[in-house]
Amino acid sequence: ITGVPGRSVQVIFPSSVTMTSTTGGSAELSNFTTDLPAWPVLDAGGTLEFSFGGKLTLSGPVGGSLHGRIPIRVDYN
Numbered sequence: 001i002t003g004v005p006g007r008s009v010q011v012i013f014p015s016s017v018t019m020t021s022t023t024g025g026s027a028e029l030s031n032f033t034t035d036l037p038a039w040p041v042l043d044a045g046g047t048l049e050f051s052f053g054g055k056l057t058l059s060g061p062v063g064g065s066l067h068g069r070i071p072i073r074v075d076y077n
Contacts, residue, residue, distance in 0.1 A: 001074050005046040008077040011036055013052070014070065022064030029068070031055040 001009060016030035034052040042048050056066075 001048040003042050003046055005044050008041045010075045010077055012073040017068050017070050019066040019068035021062045021066050025062035026059045027062055028057045029054045
C-alpha cells in the first residue's frame, strides 16, 4: 500500500473468492488472515507491506494452477 506517510488505513478483504484451475476445476478461498496490526499505519516513506493467507476449499478434482482476483479494499481512516 502506498499513500500519505503516517496515515492510518483500514484493509478490507472479501468474504470469499472463487478460483479456477487450468484444468477447469474450481476452488474457494475464504477465511482470510493477515499479519497486519490492529491499527495499520503507513510508514515514514508512505508504504505498508503485509502478507495474507486463507482457507482453500477444493470443489471436485482440481489440477494445475489456480487463478483468480482478490479485491482488497484500502480506506484511509
